[in-house]
Amino acid sequence: xxxxxxxxxxxxxxxxxxxxxxxxxxxxxxxxxxxxxxxxxxxxxxxxxxxxxxxxxxxxxxxxxxxxxxxxxxxxxxxxxxxxxxxxxxxxxxxxxxxxxxxxxxxxxxxxxxxxxxxxxxxx
Numbered sequence: 001x002x003x004x005x006x007x008x009x010x011x012x013x014x015x016x017x018x019x020x021x022x023x024x025x026x027x028x029x030x031x032x033x034x035x036x037x038x039x040x041x042x043x044x045x046x047x048x049x050x051x052x053x054x055x056x057x058x059x060x061x062x063x064x065x066x067x068x069x070x071x072x073x074x075x076x077x078x079x080x081x082x083x084x085x086x087x088x089x090x091x092x093x094x095x096x097x098x099x100x101x102x103x104x105x106x107x108x109x110x111x112x113x114x115x116x117x118x119x120x121x122x123x124x
Contacts, residue, residue, distance in 0.1 A: 004118075010124040017081035019054035022074065031061045034069045047115045 027035065042048040057078060061069040099105070 008118045009121040009123075010120045011078075012083040014081050014083055020077040020081060021054070022058050022077050023056075024058045025060060026057070027061070027077065031069060034061065035059060038071055051116045 039048070043050075055078060058074050060072050060074060062072055064070050
């Protein structure tokens with residue numbers, strides 16, 4: 001898991017919202033193999049932990065340009081009962097406009113950044 005910080009990601013539900021449960025779609029054998037590999041990696045590296053949450057969302061895979069598979073989780077049902085953020089992420093075009101006149105640029109690989117914010121323990 002990422003280091004302890006003062007902030008955790010909190011998933012706020014609308015008042016009276018019940019746990020959302022969606023059944024898992026059938027996966028192909030290559031998808032099941034990829035899922036086992038990803039879950040083993042995520043568990044071994046502390047990015048996820050076993051959960052007994054009453055919520056359930058289906059996993060699906062989309063093809064990558066290199067022919068591999070990208071795991072996705074369909075949280076649309078959960079999203080319908082979450083309280084929307086009043087402070088949305090800035091739009092890409094607005095951020096690019098702010099770079100006008102800059103003299104230095106930095107390129108970073110954000111691949112590992114996805115797992116850098118902990119989810120509140122009561123939400124997992």
